[in-house]
Amino acid sequence: MKVHLVMRLFNRFHCIALCGAALASGAAPAAEPPPGANPVLRDRFTADPAPLVVGDTVYLYVGRDEAKGNDFFLMKEWLAYSSKDLRHWTAHGAFMKPTDFKWATGDAWAAQVVQRNGRFYFYATVQHNDTQPGKAIGVAVADNPLGPFKDARGSALITDATTPAPYGWNDIDPTVFIDDDGTAWLAWGNPVLYLAKLKANMTELDGPIEKIALPNYTEGPWLSKRKGLYYMTYASMAHQGLAEHLSYATAPSPRGPWTYQGVLTGTAKNSYTIHAGLIDDFKSQSYLVYHNGALTLPDGETGAGARRSVTMEYLYYDADGRMWPVTQTVAGISTPPKPPTGKVPALPDPGRSDPRVAVQQFAQGYPETWPGSPALASVARPFEQAPEPVGFHRDGGGASRMVQTFVPRDDIALGRLSLYAGDGHGTDATHSLRLSLRDVEAGTELLGAGDGLAIAYRPQGAGLLSFDFSAHPPVVLKSGRRYALALQGEKDALTINLRASRSDVYADGEASLDDRPLKDREGRPADFAFALYAR
Template sequence: MALALAAATTGCATQPGGKAPMAAPGAPAAGTTYTYTGNPLFRDVFTADPAPLVVGDTLYLYAGHDQAGEGQMFNITQWLAFSTKDMKTWTAHGPIMQPTDFSWVISDAWASQVIQKNGKFWLYTAVEHDPAQGSHGKAIGVAVADSPLGPFRDARGSALVRNEDTDGPHTWDDIDPTVWTDDDGTSWLIWGNANCYIAKLAPDMISLDGPIRQIDLPDFEEGPWIFKRGDLYYLVYASMDKSISPDERISYATAPSINGPWTGRGELMGSAANSFTIHPGVAEFQGEWYMFYHVGTLDVGGLKGALGRRAVAVERMHFRPDGLIDHIEQTDAGILPLP
């Protein structure tokens, strides 16, 4: 998740009459259950930047907790977790971490992904570095837990990637990490805004084992998500072509190897309703492929959906015999009907 048009602003404006802006709803209590009735998934909380993880018979879904009030752009205060065993009944597990759980961070629970490796669960995420601690702008942090629901703790005590480590056009180019572990056990980190970066992770999962390189992708904006199906690697990402739309869309590329060459395959999904940003998260679960994304159409607690008040949605993905993906339409019904 991030912004291509300006640095994110978390300060809020006072409403006329000196009233403080209306606050967004808090996190659902752990144990709260939801029955899927179409999109968006969760109707009482603003969620963004969905990141699915399948562990055994359970799909976990991680999301940033959008809490922007009136006059705010972004205010994402914590990472939430949900789970399901059938895509129909979902359970909330409350916040699993907040940015200041990293001692070197001051704010911003931006896009994350959790992966499983070496008996641990690793959360890679974008946060705002504390300038008093030697860096500034967005950075990539990594946390670790023994369970997919935490508790997650800072795995290294410092940023995995700092703003100064890449030659990007602005201070928020190091965001939106996605991780893939290849068949040989090597894990790779891909991230970026404006530039798409890739680097090999060391076996310890908390340091880089090689140089940071760039992947050339058509209209790349941000939000990469890497996965593999059969022998083909897929890189899905938020793209922008202002001749088509002033808002982000989802495009994708394929490659025979994690190291490319990557072939652009065009648009996969159009712009999100009422949201400049869109963020893909892909998972195969119980024989079906799903695309998670967010929209800005949900109204909660008197607050209307907006750029900083988004809601996670989901659609099915369908692959052609040649491995390419059919265009995905955003719908209110989503993945209904369910068994």
């Protein structure tokens, strides 16, 4: 779940309650759906599913949605269900409330239970009290998968003070994975993905917190492992103004390097959020668990963005370990599985960059500072000062040109350019990207042959995207002259995002979209984060 990134989407998705009208007209009630049809849990609104396999039983831990009308999330407790066949579920009711953590005030947001040494550890998102404002992650422990769970620390495991960032909602959605060697990993966050080891006691961090930059990452990570390959499945695309998708990446280690594998499934019906849980090889079959907003309760109350329902689909892997894209269905797992054959299609070929520029990707995720010594930089601390993603697809109208002007204070023989950028679907045969550098006063293009350089871009997480001009004819930027640095692409295409500031951090220039000054949601001027290096 999120706060800032999805509030603007909240009123886009609504249901029409048909059941009550049908009953009032005398129509026969709809037939009871078969076991395994979606949504799989129908007794109340449930969200953020987290499955746990214990022997021949799957336990499913969810938050309960109680919001009315178009209200924001109202979640006061976590519920547990169990099943031996994933089609027939036993409801066990509420097993914990946020206020069972004495330091928390509410919000039963996304959580997960893992088992270790015969005990069960529950990692949960809650609202901390005023001593540590913002969302926090607590851990509770029990001797039984259904509880009773008790606060294992007496304090939060993760708070805003643990992860300083320009976001007040970043410490949410924990996922925990215990590796074959006994190492326990904790990952969490919106819109930054954090990763840390846990000590063997499962209640303390074991070492530093790392930031993992994954393309299009929003929230809701699920860390898993299958046949020696690690998977990070996560909610994506919300920062591009879309309802969430599910994307995933694979790696040889939880620390990476992570390879983006694309979108696993698209937006959920009647819900701007989506949240994944994976069940691998349970009785020889794998499953994707998520939520949508499609349920209508027997009393006629309809689902919505804050009244969600747990759903399930079959999940398949090819011989290389890539997951087949999942089609969301009403039938769910009520019908027999139909495994696909062959291999998952590869991601689109991004094409080739102009030979006069060397494109360097994935150099540094969430950069705290620019590496080396830039000759000119719009911001000093990219991660802190430029938190807002801006792309060709943008609320309020798309654009085909993103521009940042600047004025050097000294002559610069241009050697390299770095942008704080990332995300998007990248370039392909139908979606282009060009890098332009113009002398504003002379009206001349300094890169390429008049319209800039063609750039091939593979999706990357938020980080440094750099361009080396060693093979380009010399470009000297003169002190006191105004220049315009631009990325040109297809209007409304999800190609790439630049990171922008929340205030006018670079007084000598300004950012714009198709000649419209770039401003934040409060109308304040903004700048893109970039750095120039001399040869």
